[in-house]
Amino acid sequence: MPKLVWLIGGEAGFGIREAGVIFAKACSRAGYNVFGHVEYPSLIRGGHNIYQVSVDDEVFCQSRQINLLVALNAETIERHAKELTENGAIIYDSDAVSGASHENNIRSYPIPLSALAKESGGKDIVRNMVAIGASLSYAGLDFSFLEAVLKDEFRGKGQEIVSINLIAARKGYEHASDNFRDDFKFQIKARKMSSNRLVLTGNDAIGIGAIKAGCKFFAGYPMTPISALIHFMSAHAKEFGIVFRNASDEIEAINMAIGASYAGARSMTATSGGGFSLMVEAYGMAGMTETPVVIVEGTRTGPSTGLPTWTEQGDLRFVLHASQGEFPRIVAAPGDASECYYNTVEVFNLSEKYQVPAIILVDRHLAESHMSAEKFKTGERIPGHILKQEQLKRMENYRRFSFSETGISPRSVPGMQGGLFIANSYEHDEYGFYSEDPETVRKMKEKRMRKMESLIDEIPEPVLHGSEDADITLVAWGSTKLPALQAIRMLAKEGIKANLLQIIYMWPFKAERIEKILRNARQTLIAENNQTGQLAGLIREKTGIDIPNKLLKYDGRQFYAEEIADKVKQVLGER
Amino acid sequence: MKIEDFDLGTQARWCPGCADFNIWVTVRQALIELNIQPHELLAVYGIGCHGHMANMLKCYGFESLHGRSLPVAFGAKLANRNLNVIAVAGDGDCYGEGMSHFINTARTNADIALIVHNNMVYGLTTGQASPTSAKGYKSKVTPDGVFDVPVNPIALAISAGATFVSRAFAGNIPHLKQMIAEAIKHRGFALVDVLQPCITYNKINTYEFYYKRVYRLQDENFDTGDKMKAMEKAFEWGDRIPIGIFYREERETYEESFPQLKEKSLFEQGISNVNVDRLMEEFV
Incomplete structure (x- = not known):
């Protein structure tokens, strides 16, 4: 079991996830690896939410047992006290919860979270910050790690918010230090800080990767578990010269992404299995018209609406075979946040080079869990694969879908002189004209599929x-x-x-x-x-x-x- | 420029006498009038008889899926705002399968001209009733006549926020050409709903049917800036059928609302060396 496993629980609307991420980052800055695991029902208010942070020299996943439980309500104790190890402890809001059990040498640390939150000048929600402050004290870490994270997290919200949260956290820290100092058995000591470590989710890493890869157009319709990726792309669109479209539905999203890509912008959309079901016909059109497009499919528990906020890996066969007919495609399933970044960059490049639709398949657990990662190496130059106007001018009798040896045919985009063609969802000849000629049909299908021969050599080994x-x-x-x-x-x-x-x-x-x-x-x-x-x-x-x-x-x-x-x-x- | 500059010299695939020929002719006439070069034009089609124009009109073309011409055209326009983008669609295509795109793209006021071949029947699948077929229209799939009322594309476009809403009749070529040219020229989302007789399957909405009823709004000095009057006119359908511009306004286009598109189109922005290091700072 990791050195420290901390869990905070309460109702939706209590700021559980926010608190969890901040605690995880504070531990990361103290020199540890972390894994942050979130569980929440498909509700906006009420219901039971938890965030668990595992802290160790090396940690890869969520833990079955915990040793420090933060209960913002009584239900958290009822549900999670049994997960505590011997000598574990419960921090609970003595203003909201009447008491905690003492079996198995479980310690209980009542703290007036609500009162301290009020004293800080904040709303009741800053109870979560008081609780994190107390947690950090029990964990044996210096307050400065938390202070630095809070300043960074709330900077965008103004000085007053920074100050309220800092005061609240400090009150929690001091209360814990004054009352139960050194009672907690699972203290960790700060280690030499590495400035090269990130704490982020699969969604975050895919977003950074997409921007690095030159994604210029993103259209999406919100859906758990990739909504955070959609928010990330929207938040950074202006700064990076990206057009973000809050699409009317998934059908619009993918068709717009294909249109934008056809006109020369690297394009992406993201959805879950239900939304991808709506995108399937366009996925096939991208294959037929040889238009690159990157689709993130974040799976949750299916079938149908299933469990919207819970995980599963049930869509592998779906994305491999989706759409009528046969066409080349790329499906990549990264396994952690680092791979989410590097695979996204790679998949964008491959999709454009081979002119095929590509899917990044992630599951809810990867999309929404926070984990440690080394800072990404971002210096890579991104190659472009669209013809330049000068190249096109030198080409005689340009054929967009020429029967080339590799199956990859040089690609012009609208607006270029000498590069006219039809992107045709009908079977077509080398120019893009509709063709029913059996010889042409066979040769065009073979040309498209031939791309897989060099593609398979280019992708990394397992x-x-x-x-x-x-x-x-x-x-x-x-x-x-x-x-x-x-x-x-x-x-x-x-x-x-x-x-x-x-x-x-x-x-x-x-x-x-x-x-x-x-x-x-x-x-x-x-x-x-x-x-x-x-x-x-x-x-x-x-x-x-x-x-x-x-x-x-x-x-x-x-x-x-x-x-x-x-x-x-x-x-x-x-x- | 001459009309042949837009001609691919391919064999037409429409029934002899089809009104789609008239639309094909007038689109090319309008492009010449507007002095648009073939490589500066993107035409996006849906699937249906109208879509055969893809194999005949010389320009950048995208024959997309049934109902999906608008989102493809919209994405392309956002990627390269310098392109002239037209969407060519049919009534089943645009007012049935792609109805949500019709309404939602009209709302955006993206600078796209939409030309709908509205023949009130599914031609390519041999004559079934379409969303614009009249109530009572009998076909293979409606042996007792259509039970529901037809969609009203003009009223829908006006209420959805289109900034140029017009109707033309394929039997009046000079007027049709004028409407198409005005729609392409218009800065924003422009609809030309073309009454297009299907000579093979639709025995109700024939050339004669329209010749007897159609009149031009401009002949009656219709005020194209009054949305409520335009709405009222949109419901006139009987002994008299209005053609021409129902409604026109100037409004910022979708692509104009992005400061990041002011200097360069998306296509013109460099991708080789995007610096994302500052993005990582959020996650320390």
């Missing part, structure tokens, strides 16, 4: 995390990578050697390397956040290998590392 020499090879994708990595470390402490095959590019599929790793493995186990083992099925289809051990979870929750570790032990025990 990653094997850990030593080649292992008792068991885990297979995971998307955010399931995170608990799998944590499980590997847990198992190592028990002398079990496990490694992890992580598959990011689902299409095209690097079957050769994957097959080699799996054939060489002593034992294999695949963990997926879905009911039918969609990646396991894809691996079997592409390599002929049936992974016998499948750990599938489909209750809306991502795996805990313990669940994967236990399954490994069970599989190895059966050997």
